[in-house]
Amino acid sequence: xxxxxxxxxxxxxxxxxRFRVAVYEGAGAEPLSSEVRTELVCALIAKGFSTSVVRPNxxxxxxxxxxxxxxxxxxxxxxxxxxxGDAVVHFREIRNRPTAEVVALAEGIRAELNLPKPGGWKPWxxxxxxxxxxxxxxxxxxxxxxxxxxxxxxxxxxQNNNKCKTDCPACSRVCPEVAILFPKYKHGPINGxxxxxxxxxxxxxxxxxxxxxxxxxxxxxxxxxxxFKSRFNKERDADKALEERTKCLVKLGEKLDIPPEVFASLPxxxxxxxxxxxxxxxxxxxxxxxxxx
Amino acid sequence: MSIPLRILYxxxxxxxxxxxxxxxxxxxxxxxxxxxxxxxxxLCEMSAQRDPSLxxxxxxxxxxxxxxxxxxxxxxxxxxxxxxDGAEVINMRTDSPxxxxxxxxxxxxx
Numbered sequence: 001x002x003x004x005x006x007x008x009x010x011x012x013x014x015x016x017x018r019f020r021v022a023v024y025e026g027a028g029a030e031p032l033s034s035e036v037r038t039e040l041v042c043a044l045i046a047k048g049f050s051t052s053v054v055r056p057n058x059x060x061x062x063x064x065x066x067x068x069x070x071x072x073x074x075x076x077x078x079x080x081x082x083x084x085g086d087a088v089v090h091f092r093e094i095r096n097r098p099t100a101e102v103v104a105l106a107e108g109i110r111a112e113l114n115l116p117k118p119g120g121w122k123p124w125x126x127x128x129x130x131x132x133x134x135x136x137x138x139x140x141x142x143x144x145x146x147x148x149x150x151x152x153x154x155x156x157x158x159q160n161n162n163k164c165k166t167d168c169p170a171c172s173r174v175c176p177e178v179a180i181l182f183p184k185y186k187h188g189p190i191n192g193x194x195x196x197x198x199x200x201x202x203x204x205x206x207x208x209x210x211x212x213x214x215x216x217x218x219x220x221x222x223x224x225x226x227x228f229k230s231r232f233n234k235e236r237d238a239d240k241a242l243e244e245r246t247k248c249l250v251k252l253g254e255k256l257d258i259p260p261e262v263f264a265s266l267p268x269x270x271x272x273x274x275x276x277x278x279x280x281x282x283x284x285x286x287x288x289x290x291x292x293x
Numbered sequence: 294m295s296i297p298l299r300i301l302y303x304x305x306x307x308x309x310x311x312x313x314x315x316x317x318x319x320x321x322x323x324x325x326x327x328x329x330x331x332x333x334x335x336l337c338e339m340s341a342q343r344d345p346s347l348x349x350x351x352x353x354x355x356x357x358x359x360x361x362x363x364x365x366x367x368x369x370x371x372x373x374x375x376x377x378d379g380a381e382v383i384n385m386r387t388d389s390p391x392x393x394x395x396x397x398x399x400x401x402x403x
Contacts, residue, residue: 016342018349031327038324041332045304045320048334050346055329059297061349122307123337127367158371161341183337183364184308191310191386192364 018066019115021049021106026056029072039099047103048118063087069106124184125161132179137283142174144275154286165262173256296354300330303359307335311385318390319358326398340368353377360386
């Protein structure tokens with residue numbers, strides 16, 4: 001990894017608190033049978049718990065902060081709740097308890113803490129491969145849903161991943177460097193598979209996007225000396241151009257594997273125009289900043 | 294002092310992109326092995342939620358059994374967590390349990 005990588009977006013207040021369950025078979029606890037351990041771990045994972053199997057013969061990741069629920073067959077009685085540095089530890093005895101009951105113990109603690117149940121949505125959002133990204137800003141200019149933004153150093157980053165449209169990989173197709181991943185996508189290289197030279201050379205990617213956007217933005221973004229122009233303002237009749245592009249979107253949707261729901265949720269033409277202008281300005285500002293460096 | 298090896302398993306719970314049979318076989322083998330390990334329902338969800346636990350799960354000497362290495366690396370990076378050069382990612386989307394398990398568990402013959 002190079003030293004010039006952008007600082008990833010990390011909120012001052014993280015969205016998700018640390019919460020983990022440990023199936024504890026270390027010192028001071030009796031080991032579980034293989035069957036019980038397997039059933040319990042599978043059940044915990046199925047309920048969305050990050051789970052560590054703690055055994056005497058190796059290491060798991062540390063838990064120095066947050067909440068840890070420790071499930072075990074303890075040799076001595078443990079307090080229900082204890083504090084260990086910045087971590088709060090909840091011990092629960094699981095001897096002779098059926099798996100469903102043990103899982104319910106963990107669920108009860110999660111509910112007490114008002115933590116959200118995981119799995120409410122398919123985690124679909126772009127992930128940038130900064131080994132490939134050239135900070136060209138095409139993704140920022142292309143996305144109409146404000147998923148992308150720029151950091152303090154004018155580097156592209158994913159800022160609003162919850163605004164991304166599930167199953168829509170369109171922005172990854174705009175990227176000339178194949179630097180945008182959707183790990184849950186079906187096919188490579190968008191899913192993170194190795195990028196081949198054929199992927200980069202794939203002309204239809206450029207042709208599709210060029211057609212999608214009326215052929216202006218791609219060229220404009222690549223030609224910094226010409227300065228950035230709105231993706232729509234080259235047209236003499238902007239409204240007509242937008243209508244044509246809407247039709248074009250539907251056709252290309254099938255070709256680009258973009259779900260119809262995405263088109264259904266597109267902003268109005270006026271909003272698109274505004275967003276495109278704003279995005280173009282942001283992208284150009286970032287590109288200008290790069291040029292000055 | 295050497296850094297002990299850790300194993301991290303991702304269940305990719307919220308999409309059908311990793312073969313279910315592969316996930317089940319790998320998780321079962323891990324639990325039956327008696328080896329310590331970390332398991333998470335879905336690394337993508339954790340990254341999307343900017344779960345700080347990813348910082349704990351990252352590290353130098355960790356074997357991650359999940360999906361494509363490029364995806365895993367940048368999912369961690371998205372929250373500011375760095376996988377060390379010694380981190381190894383094993384791909385359950387493309388590899389079979391027969392090829393995965395010898396890489397994870399020393400007692401399983403290749």
